Amino acid sequence: MTEEPKGFEEPDVPSDAADKPGAGKAGKSDPGSGAAGKAGPSSGGGDDATSQELTAVKAQLDQVRTALGERTADLQRLQAEYQNYRRRVERDRAAVKEVAVANLLTELLPVLDDIGRAREHGELVGGFKSVAESLETVAAKLGLQQFGKEGEPFDPLVHEALMHSYSPDVTQTTCVQILQPGYRIGERNLRPARVAVAEPQPGAQGKDEQSEPGEQGDQTDRKADDDEETGGPSEG
Numbered sequence: 001m002t003e004e005p006k007g008f009e010e011p012d013v014p015s016d017a018a019d020k021p022g023a024g025k026a027g028k029s030d031p032g033s034g035a036a037g038k039a040g041p042s043s044g045g046g047d048d049a050t051s052q053e054l055t056a057v058k059a060q061l062d063q064v065r066t067a068l069g070e071r072t073a074d075l076q077r078l079q080a081e082y083q084n085y086r087r088r089v090e091r092d093r094a095a096v097k098e099v100a101v102a103n104l105l106t107e108l109l110p111v112l113d114d115i116g117r118a119r120e121h122g123e124l125v126g127g128f129k130s131v132a133e134s135l136e137t138v139a140a141k142l143g144l145q146q147f148g149k150e151g152e153p154f155d156p157l158v159h160e161a162l163m164h165s166y167s168p169d170v171t172q173t174t175c176v177q178i179l180q181p182g183y184r185i186g187e188r189n190l191r192p193a194r195v196a197v198a199e200p201q202p203g204a205q206g207k208d209e210q211s212e213p214g215e216q217g218d219q220t221d222r223k224a225d226d227d228e229e230t231g232g233p234s235e236g
Helices: 015-019 031-120 126-141 204-230
Strands: 144-147 159-167 174-180 182-185 188-191 193-200
Touching: 031 126, 031 182, 031 188, 126 144, 159 174
Parallel strands: 159 193
Antiparallel strands: 144 182, 174 193, 182 188
16 A cells, blocks of 8 residues: 655634735835835935024034134234233333443543543543544444533523622523533433533623613713703704
8 A cells, every 4th residue: 555645734814814815925015115214204304404504504603713713812812911021121122221331431421531631631632542543433332422512592401500600791591611511311311511610790781771861861961961052052
């Protein structure tokens, strides 16, 4: 006897599951249906995301511009402060240099006075003359200026009167003799010029004014004498 081969037995399928189409493919999804589900809402969400990104970029750009403006203002302020500092340093340096030169030349003034007196007495000769002229040249290069001349009006700001007299030859207080010249460097007076001054004689101007009426009286007296000698004033 031969045995019949056993075939595959069909599984029992519930009636309600068999009636539903595609019930046997429950684990598989329809690719068309998934793509269609994602297509609809994705278009509107992309526009919103793009606008949000643009807004964020604009905000960042505004922040960068604001920071750049602040840094530029800070740089300009620092540059202005540096320029002011440099000018102040240069001005202070020039003032310190002027003070140092003035102090040095002030110490040399007695030596220059001795040179001047030696020149007046004819003792500035030989090697001493060469040294003295070199010293005067160096002092002039440093800005030393001598002032004070006979005959100029007396100025208490630059002159120091050591002697006083009256003279009929002057009409105002005048320096008639320079006892010691004055020196300056720039606008700074190192020493005033020590001078002898002369003023107009007191009452000289009043006498001149009073002489005019006296002269008129003398003329009147002389005219009266002439009239007496001729027998009276001449007619017509």
